[in-house]
Amino acid sequence: MWLDRRLMDLIGTELPIVQAPMAGANGSALALAVSEAGGLGSLPCAMLDAVKARAEIGVIRQRTSKPINVNFFCHTPPKPDPARDAAWKARLRGYYVALGLDPDAATPAGIRVPFDTTMCDVVEEMKPEVVSFHFGLPAPALLTRVKAAGCVVLSSATTVAEARWLVDNGCDAIIAQGYEAGGHRGFFLTDDITAQPGTFALLPQVADAVKVPVIAAGGIGDGRGIAAAFALGAAGVQVGTAYLFTPESLITDMHRARLRAAGDDQTVLTNVISGGPARGLMTRFMRETGPMSETAPAFPTAGGPLAPLKAKAESAGSSDFSSLWAGQAAALGREVGAGELTRQLAKDAQQRLQALGANARG
Amino acid sequence: MWLDRRLMDLIGTELPIVQAPMAGANGSALALAVSEAGGLGSLPCAMLDAVKARAEIGVIRQRTSKPINVNFFCHTPPKPDPARDAAWKARLRGYYVALGLDPDAATPAGIRVPFDTTMCDVVEEMKPEVVSFHFGLPAPALLTRVKAAGCVVLSSATTVAEARWLVDNGCDAIIAQGYEAGGHRGFFLTDDITAQPGTFALLPQVADAVKVPVIAAGGIGDGRGIAAAFALGAAGVQVGTAYLFTPESLITDMHRARLRAAGDDQTVLTNVISGGPARGLMTRFMRETGPMSETAPAFPTAGGPLAPLKAKAESAGSSDFSSLWAGQAAALGREVGAGELTRQLAKDAQQRLQALGANARG
Numbered sequence: 001m002w003l004d005r006r007l008m009d010l011i012g013t014e015l016p017i018v019q020a021p022m023a024g025a026n027g028s029a030l031a032l033a034v035s036e037a038g039g040l041g042s043l044p045c046a047m048l049d050a051v052k053a054r055a056e057i058g059v060i061r062q063r064t065s066k067p068i069n070v071n072f073f074c075h076t077p078p079k080p081d082p083a084r085d086a087a088w089k090a091r092l093r094g095y096y097v098a099l100g101l102d103p104d105a106a107t108p109a110g111i112r113v114p115f116d117t118t119m120c121d122v123v124e125e126m127k128p129e130v131v132s133f134h135f136g137l138p139a140p141a142l143l144t145r146v147k148a149a150g151c152v153v154l155s156s157a158t159t160v161a162e163a164r165w166l167v168d169n170g171c172d173a174i175i176a177q178g179y180e181a182g183g184h185r186g187f188f189l190t191d192d193i194t195a196q197p198g199t200f201a202l203l204p205q206v207a208d209a210v211k212v213p214v215i216a217a218g219g220i221g222d223g224r225g226i227a228a229a230f231a232l233g234a235a236g237v238q239v240g241t242a243y244l245f246t247p248e249s250l251i252t253d254m255h256r257a258r259l260r261a262a263g264d265d266q267t268v269l270t271n272v273i274s275g276g277p278a279r280g281l282m283t284r285f286m287r288e289t290g291p292m293s294e295t296a297p298a299f300p301t302a303g304g305p306l307a308p309l310k311a312k313a314e315s316a317g318s319s320d321f322s323s324l325w326a327g328q329a330a331a332l333g334r335e336v337g338a339g340e341l342t343r344q345l346a347k348d349a350q351q352r353l354q355a356l357g358a359n360a361r362g
Numbered sequence: 363m364w365l366d367r368r369l370m371d372l373i374g375t376e377l378p379i380v381q382a383p384m385a386g387a388n389g390s391a392l393a394l395a396v397s398e399a400g401g402l403g404s405l406p407c408a409m410l411d412a413v414k415a416r417a418e419i420g421v422i423r424q425r426t427s428k429p430i431n432v433n434f435f436c437h438t439p440p441k442p443d444p445a446r447d448a449a450w451k452a453r454l455r456g457y458y459v460a461l462g463l464d465p466d467a468a469t470p471a472g473i474r475v476p477f478d479t480t481m482c483d484v485v486e487e488m489k490p491e492v493v494s495f496h497f498g499l500p501a502p503a504l505l506t507r508v509k510a511a512g513c514v515v516l517s518s519a520t521t522v523a524e525a526r527w528l529v530d531n532g533c534d535a536i537i538a539q540g541y542e543a544g545g546h547r548g549f550f551l552t553d554d555i556t557a558q559p560g561t562f563a564l565l566p567q568v569a570d571a572v573k574v575p576v577i578a579a580g581g582i583g584d585g586r587g588i589a590a591a592f593a594l595g596a597a598g599v600q601v602g603t604a605y606l607f608t609p610e611s612l613i614t615d616m617h618r619a620r621l622r623a624a625g626d627d628q629t630v631l632t633n634v635i636s637g638g639p640a641r642g643l644m645t646r647f648m649r650e651t652g653p654m655s656e657t658a659p660a661f662p663t664a665g666g667p668l669a670p671l672k673a674k675a676e677s678a679g680s681s682d683f684s685s686l687w688a689g690q691a692a693a694l695g696r697e698v699g700a701g702e703l704t705r706q707l708a709k710d711a712q713q714r715l716q717a718l719g720a721n722a723r724g
Binding site for chain 2 (some may be wrong): 241327
């Protein structure tokens, strides 16, 4: 049914569709629905502790025997930079006061944690068929343990150089993350957002550069996108924003409303939410502080002092300080169940490829 | 042979491939070779005067009876801003001195001119089958004359809103210019480079928004890209950078050498060459002055004072001040003749679509 079956053969799924792990926006329910439908459901663990991660994976394992993916960030925590932290808190002070919060109270250090030995214990115990990483790969000793547990290892590349590095360092398949993608840029060999290639340019160049299967990510919202990804050399796709529309996603009603109204030109890359560049819909905070700010501390530190503002504003019905992650193809989203969406995406892609092929033969 | 034949039917070509007009980098030879091969060859006139444009079109007309495209910029010249011009000249002063040029000598006002009545006379006289515009459309009176001459009218949209505007204002087909594209962003309703969609996201959204044929531009360098563009809803493609590699292109040997070595992450958007954001390979001048600069005067004024620096440096074998335009898929380029490239692109796309379709039916 598909020109390139290498990814499906590698990860054991019926369909070449990976649901993008979206930290804070999806839990077991979404992953379960996608895996049951034949795709690869993904549980993001970057904002979970080990207890919660184990419980969520357990829920999925209880309800399906199909392959699942568990996702971790593996950034190197930045060196402490008290001066920059203080400047950032000073920048946020007015917002704290306006929302009736104490600007001098302690704030969390950053709400996204990298993969560590504790999480690696969870992986060894739960043995997900696939483990995907963002921001490179963990230290070799940890990666060796993950692979010894039998997990297929995926990670994101935003450039050809990153794709080559990932393969050289043990990655089994590459997620080619184009500029269009929502959420955090997965880059780790560069931090230059001005030179990041779009999916259309990145995909064939990565496919030419590596021998492992390539999963296209960024701008894929319907069957046309999946067909196009295969045309460009992909063996699979990773779809994120389209799954935010499903009832299984955990986003707020405010985020959902903004997604429904999203157009092609309404997302930007911003570093003021976490410190690392990520694509989302514009908010008041992004507009007033960035969207890219040199004051924001390094990833993930900037997110700590923002957390109280986000919580307080959201409780009052405002998304001024929220992360409304979305890719550039958000407008293609439809509000259907995650299982139905998965099956429909595959079916639409097949039909599109059939129509294109039939005409090509004339 | 192609799922969507609307563009070919509209413009009268055998293949759905438009050679991107590249001002300064292509003349009649490239356009002629592409049109003769069955694509749509394009003559860029933004840097020609009417006498030269008429002569170049005449050369093509003499040698082929196939459809051709003649391209014009239709920007609104900016209001004079002597203070900004002076600041820009001050910024360039050190370079003038270093190259032995007189920093106080008069410089051209800008070397890219918009479509006007004189050029419209040329169009009426030469009657190219297609006229394409960049930066919107010319004034209604001029556009009416172009259409009355029987020319199909194309223009570039970088967003869905621009695509809708172009159709509402008389455009017969839309060039959807993704973020990946080399050369000048064609935007005219926005100047925000941070929200420009990539080809993968832009194309299906434009195809959904307008009823006219959509031509994909940006990141298309081989048959895979053409197949993908059709998958996403395009009725044709516009290919630029790949044609820069052909012997028919007019680029310098220095530009050619840089293109041969280009990777996926080596182009950026810069406004220091002309004042308007355009994608190209990094140069010393771009690195030291930008790549985006708030000092650079509005398009096309910034280009005037740069011209003497470019000429002097190039005569000494340096591309420090050159415009090395390239898209993000430059690495896909091959050094073959423009006619052969055109035929090969179409053939590769057909084979790719056939293979994808055959497996989809499997």
